[in-house]
Structure formats: C-alpha cells, structure tokens
Amino acid sequence: MDFARLWLGLLLPLVAALDFSYHHQEEMEAFLKSVAQNYSSITHLHSIGKSVKGRNLWVLVVGRSPKEHRIGIPEFKYVANMHGDETVGRELLLHLIDYLVTSDGKDLEITNLINSTRIHIMPSMNPDGFENVKKPDCFYSNGRENDNFYDLNRNFPDAFEFNNETRQPETVAVMEWLKTETFVLSANLHGGALVASYPFDNGIPATGTLHYRSLTPDDDVFQYLANTYASRNPNMKGDQCKSKMNFPNGITNGYSWYPLKGELLFISTILLIACTQR
Template sequence: MCEYENQREMVDRLMQLQRNYPSLAKVGAIGKSVEGRSLVYIKISENVNQRSFLEPMVKYVGNMHGDEAVSRQMLIYLAEYLLSRYGFDQRITSLINNTEIFLLPSLNPDGFAEAREGNCGTSSGRGNANGVDLNRNFPRQFDEPRTSNFRALSFGREKETTAAMAWIFSKPFVLSANLHGGAVVASYPFDDSPSHQSGKYSASPDDPTFKYLATVYARNHRTMSSNIKCEPTDNFPNGITNGARWYDVPGGMQDYNYVHSNALEITVELTCCKYPPAATLVSHWLDNRNALIAYLEQVHTGVKGVVMDSRGNPVPGAVVVVNRGKSVKTTNQGEYWRVLSPGTYTLMAQQGGSSSEPVTVNVKPGVAIVNFQL
C-alpha cells in the first residue's frame, strides 16, 4: 500500500490474484475507455465460473472521476483482503461462498492517467478523455423519456458510460455502491429532482431502505458517522445524506441503477482530499475496510425466492411487487432478490394477467425466503 498503480500495474495485480486463486477469482472487462484502456473488474466467488441458483450479485465501482483516486486502490486492496482470508476467516469465507462479488477499480482510467497525486480539489482528469463528467452522462430520469430500449438509452453517450449501462443491463445485480472522493459521507437516491434545485430532498420509493444501507456503511467506517466537515458547508448527520439534498446531480449512475435495473446503489465519498499522497493509503484502507465488507453483506438482507407457474416451472420476467418500494423482475431461472430494511412488507408476484397471493413478511436482519406461485 505504498503507491498508486497505473493501468498496467493495476491489471497485473488483479491478474496475479486470478493466478493465485483460480477457483475464487476471475478477471474480465466490461469494455474499453475512449483511449482504449480496458475497464477491468475482478469477480470473486466460491464458484467463480458459474453463479449458483439464488446466489445474489453485488458490485463496487471506483474511480468514476479520474482524479478521485482512493477508491481505485481500496477495491484492489479489498480483492486481496477477501481472497487472502478465504478459508481462514469465517465471515469472509461465508461471504464469498454465498455471493458473487464484482469489483471494478476504475471506470475512468483515461482520467486517472491525467490526474496528479497530491491534488485535493477538482483538477485535470475528473472527466474522461473527452472531458465529460461520467457521473452526469447517464440517462436523466426527470428530463429524458423513460424507455427500456437500451439502444435509445445509450445513444450518444460516452464509451465508459455505455459500457457500464450494458453491464448493468446484462447482470442481475442486487446491490451496488459507487465510490468517490471529496467528502466523507454515504449518499443515497435520488441524486436529483424534477426542479433540479440543490438542497431539496428527493426521496425515492425506497427511502427507508436507502437510509438503512447508507447508515450501515457510515457506522462501520471508522469516522464517517461523526459528521465530518471537509468543507465548511458540509453537514451530514450520522454520516449520510440524500443526494439531491446535498446538491443536484442529473444523469448520475446511482439513480440509473435504481430506475433501470433491479439494483439498489448508493454513492460513497471516501476522503476529503480527492487524490491524497500515497502515504495516506493505509489509513484510508483501515477507515473503510470494515464498511466495505459490511455493505457487501447487506445483499443478504431482505427477501429472496423463486416465482413459479402452476406446474412448478420457473417464470422468467415476472414482476415482484412490494407495497413500499420499487418492483423487481425475475431472472431467466425465476429468481428474485429484494434488499429491504427491517420492517413489515407485503409482496406479490405478477406476470401478464396472472398473479400470486399476497404475502406479508416481517423483515429482520438476514434474508427471508419467499416463493410465489402464479
């Protein structure tokens, strides 16, 4: 943890993990940047080559702003930590045995190549090679037509944005977090509002669950929950904030996940300084290590199960409706997952003109199994 890795060094480090742990780690890419750098991830799971039935998928995405560099290193360290402790640490072993974990250290490697260590404020490298802020480049939920047509949604967007959108479309992610820098806070949807007025709270239908998820990260971080003020105007009681309440961000990735996929995503700001000296990396890792792990574990909170037809066959594309929060669709194997904060919920499944009987569930820490028959 003595220096920042460049693109080649980062890929080499991830590939070494794949060689060291071939049954647990697999390196891949979701696409390429404007300048041709691979957008590389590492997948970690006990059955890394094939997802087990009802095994949920979770992801971390780092370095979306190229000059916000700490997240890039944190995800490299997290991969090494998880793999090196597998089989020795019961908590880590259980997490890997029951979860598909995807870590993408850098969504903006071109920007990172331009950024410079020691720059704490916004500087060169924030945007991609075209100078575009990737976290303003996703479909704007309040300003663009709502459609499920991927070609229409992705038209005219940056290569990195399109790659991330396609990845989100192609995988049944359940939970996600997008890691940034420049503050120390866990921010949750919505990131913007119809009026685009900064300081205006913009609640999603899953506001209680998002508050719960953000609080899990903040409380497991060494200092985040203490309302750290990187700027005099910062005010984050308990270390969390609604995104739009902080400032308006149209076209952000966390809202895109919520509106256009099954995944719940928050944005975590890791450090006051965006690109601090490498000598601080150990301290930042110790600040975030337990929070990163605790947040991954939340993919096993709420409800999961299978939707079947009257003959017991799985029903792909069925909609599982929750009385408080958004609906989710089943996979091609009829699976669904729904992260929920503790409380009482009523769920039912629908497809076409068919529906199941409603089921009331008292959600506690951990995951409840609820299967539906249409």
C-alpha cells in the same frame, strides 16, 4: 467451518503483497491478472469494454461460482475511480480484492461472504483520467473527466429528465454490463465528502423535491444501509475538505446534498474523504 477448504486455503499460492501506493494501469492489470491466476477457483477477471484511449475496464468477480450466476446467490458490485482524480476508492478496491482472496478459507466471515455472494469489483471506471492526473487539489484537477473531457458521473440516462450528453465509451460499457447481471446492491466509491449518500440524486415533486429531498419507494432500506455503513466508521462526522459541510450521522439523501443529473445510480453511493467532489 469446512476444514478441507481451510486446509486448501492454507496451501493456495499467495499473490505478492500489494503495497500502499498508487497503481497505474500496468501495475493494476498485473495485480488483477496475478489474482485471477492464483485464485482461479474463486475469481474471474474480464474486461467490460475500453476507455477512450483503449485501456481495458477491468472487473474482477469473487465468489464460489465466479463465472456464472447461481439461483439464490445475490450479485453485488463496487465501482471506483469514476472521476480520474478521485483515487482513494481505486486503491481501496485493490486492497479489498487482496483481502478477500487471501482470507478465503482462513477467516470464517470472509469465507461465508464468498460462499453466499458473487462480488463484482471494478477498481477504475476512468483509467484515462487517472493517468492524466498531475496535481489534485480540493476542488478540481485535470483527470477528473475522461479523455474526451466528459464527466462520467453526468453522462448516464436520467430517470427524471432528458440528458443529452454524448454517451462516452466508458458509460456505454457500464450500461451494457448492467444488462448482463442481476445486481441487487451496488456502491460507487468517490472522493470528496465523508458521507454515505443514498438515492435519488435527481427528482420531481412526487419524489419529494418540494421538501428538498428525493426519496425512492424503498427509502427506509436505503437509509438503513447508509446508516449501517456510517455507524461502523466513527470518523464520518463531516467533510474535512475546505467546504466544511456537515452531514448528520454521516449520511445524506443525494438530492438534499445537491441535485445531480445523469449520475450512475447506485443503491448506496459511498463517498470517501479525498479532497475532491462528486
């Protein structure tokens, strides 16, 4: 390990401890800006666009070269809070940011991760929806959609059929963002079932829909990734909401679960228990 970096890590100023509560837009922005200021050598904070109500869609990048791509360094992204009432992922990503920056130079595994990967973290794709949530339940609450009442997870172009939904500002911002980086792996944190879901979520007979599945050409890789995640989380034994769904080994093909048109397609969509649905 680089002991000079370890010593530097011990000297870096610490961000104020992130409490275990829900953080509204101003609190989230203050935390992200504090991280970007105090850990400027390994972070880069930028907004990829604005929501319907004009709230910034923040992305914090963590890496040894946070402002630019370097050859041989893979680009990874996390997105959460796409549905405004699915709030657990939003807070998990804020705590992940806190853990990454405060562990750099102190924890060998985290230091190696930051050395070898450029990590893009968007805690909230739907900040307007989050602010609109009043009383969530296991099936639906106000705030799931954006402020124009569009479900952002049905709003993207679909690989298999035409999606005529009007593109929303949040959707367009993410689509433009995807053009600027060479992401090789991604995950989307939802609330609902306790399962790691892998693509495709829509399909045609050639992808296996006649057999109630829709598989990518790299299905073995995606199943491996989903199994790796689920196997390290012993509680992934099924849905603890009222639907009582059961997922063998804690994973599912998205189409096998149920077909979905216009989703933001990720290599592995990790769904977190929070009593709402994707």
